[in-house]
Amino acid sequence: MVSTIPLLDYLFNTRNVAIIGASADSMKTGGVIFNNLIKDGYTGNVFPVNPRYEEIGGKKCYSSISEIREKIDLAIIVLKAELVSDAVKQCVKKEVEYAVIISGGFSETGDAGKKLESELLKIIEGTGTRIIGPNTVGIYLPYMRLNTSLTPADRVNFPGEGRIALVSQSGALGLLLMDEMSEMGTGVSCFLNLGNRIDLDESDLLQYFESDNRTDSIMMYIESVADGRKFYNALKAVTRLKPTVVLKSGITETSARAAMLHTGAMSSDDAIFDGVLKQAGAVRASNETELYDFARVLAYNPEMRGKRVAVITTAGGAGVVSTDLLTSMTGNGKLELSTFSDSTKSAIKSLIVPFASAANPVDITAEGSVDTYEKILEILVRSEEVDAILAFALPQTARMNESIVPVIKKYSKFKPIVVSIIGSKLAIPLLRKFEGEGIAAYPSITRAVESMKALHSYYRMRGGSGD
């Protein structure tokens, strides 16, 4: 089998896109996608294909893809299921690299649809054309403003350019996650929805990301794996360079049945899958929030070399709750609180008010200023007793403000720093500021703590951190 990497280069550098089934009716899917591509400012060329129109939105409309003179990299197919085979045949003839089949009505609907999928596979066999989908919302590449999704932009926000790749077997979950990521200002390097995944699969993408210089970490939602061996190899290779977080659902008997009804996927034994992930060095998420949270902590932080965590806070209660959560066993294990030496303690003691705590968690109280915070970070980063720092950056007291962002940014180069912020009024704008600077900040104590455990888990699997 030919490596998929050169082919995926075409996909991620698409210049000319045809829409087979484009429509002038903005209420129809073929109209929504055409409008999205134009309005979003896709940097390449769009070629509408539909025998019923001369032109759409001022662009010449072709009666068939064969009429187009230019080379087509990507064809988006928005036709009824029974018309898709013929369109794919034409794509093969035109030597289109990728056919993104938006249409539903395939294996997810039963045996007749499954037969249609087999037909499609036969058509592309031995050709240079690859299929994405069917039953997919397609691909989103913010760096070239290519968005094949059928969701109008007035209903969902799409993230800007970022360093995290998102691959999802479910289209809706992927779109909803991107909407959520946008709210925080988190960008993506790409989004691809596998849909029924009859050809291009999650492993092809992992192979591509290995050398993709736009991607630092990978988020993947899957209900099943197309090819276990290929998946394991691709995952093991990519995780050496790019931390990968996998949300695999369908783990119980009941949910496996639900998954089958959703994308026709047969999910395998969960314990086996769990072992595969661990051996391949991938981090597992147990829900959609962890998927997003873990991808950020892994993309933004340096290596975590051990499990000893220092906590710094201006609110004593937050320090106590986080200590509970850090030292309790959850999905990604448990961590330890650093034990400070006398010299560390006395260095901290000299910086804080008498009733503040110089032990770990370091509680600089509501009296604590950004300046004090910085001096303590300096001590913690230099200390041999500390592997990572959980930093409460609570903007609600008089001496804390947004200048905490560059301070934490400065020290986050040397050791992992995970930020937790609670509240809303000043908290939400501050969370966005941290995210903009590439610092993993979370609006809850648990989310920060679980993310730090995921970070530790990733480096422990790579053999880099003591356990």
Added chain:
Amino acid sequence: MVSTIPLLDYLFNTRNVAIIGASADSMKTGGVIFNNLIKDGYTGNVFPVNPRYEEIGGKKCYSSISEIREKIDLAIIVLKAELVSDAVKQCVKKEVEYAVIISGGFSETGDAGKKLESELLKIIEGTGTRIIGPNTVGIYLPYMRLNTSLTPADRVNFPGEGRIALVSQSGALGLLLMDEMSEMGTGVSCFLNLGNRIDLDESDLLQYFESDNRTDSIMMYIESVADGRKFYNALKAVTRLKPTVVLKSGITETSARAAMLHTGAMSSDDAIFDGVLKQAGAVRASNETELYDFARVLAYNPEMRGKRVAVITTAGGAGVVSTDLLTSMTGNGKLELSTFSDSTKSAIKSLIVPFASAANPVDITAEGSVDTYEKILEILVRSEEVDAILAFALPQTARMNESIVPVIKKYSKFKPIVVSIIGSKLAIPLLRKFEGEGIAAYPSITRAVESMKALHSYYRMRGGSGD
């Protein structure tokens, strides 16, 4: 010992408040609190006390509380620790019901501070004066706009009037939680910060809430319990009427040490505490988000009579993920997916597009309309196979919109309905709409699922739901 309930009636119906240590300097704590009370529009009367001023903000300032002719219900003390004893003596003489001691510098700072606390207790012994604190941010009663907290309102949002009481040993955590609750539009019936809790404690408050007609459910953050027996009795009594959620921190040896440094509290063995909560029928939260989430699900829903859950969704992936989470074991146990009878299935089948799923989870797909959603809710609410409904209300598809809110509201009277919404653009406004209607809606799948488990756990402990 005299029951605390009549006394707490004074507190919750405070008419006249004195601020001992009021200041004309808006940078000083005594100035911030004075300004907050006036600006927030406290419906009672404010009496500043400070021998250094004739008047503050146009109000006559008294050199001592004894000079005030009116009866004082509540005195807020904002003095240096060593001056507090004298102020409390004057409060006793003036027959003030409650002295809220904002000042820090007591047991949280060491032995000298502990001695000061013993002094205070001796002063009030056998008198009608009770102490809140010291080291507290005090009390917030939105129905009379009484806010003794020292946090300026430009840094934290305070929630409006609602049906949930919040009691916190930590002032900062309480304030931050309220800030977070405000963002969603969740109101509180009251907030009280126990601080060092030398006198008024969590059990006194539980006793009060039992008959407080402003409160439907209770959120409590504690690091330790003042009196185990009293706590158990009060908790057992109140949970029969008002579901109570407790976040108890200091559960590990390390965090117990952190708690001691924070409020001087000695936390006891966690397993014992866990047993006490279960026997008393209280629900335990493991972090601050669960505390808030569980209080809402318990305040807003009717009884959950069993563990069989129906899921309805427009996004297949959300159905699969939620099935995993519902049927996996976590802190509050696990639930089951309802098995639909053939007649239920065919009733649903007749309402949805052919490729949608009539099994549980019911996936009405992106084609699903609010009208279809309503008809299916009708079936699920009437079905004997369903004890509760997890409803994904995802506003991102063309046929879903905010009219889903009154639809879910209508059926939530009959069976518990917990709503999950993912995304931001249309999702966040919709979450607020649900909250405004008293429907527990969550911006994540896990938070919705864990909340439903908490609801089940509460009714199971009361013996009302099969397990």
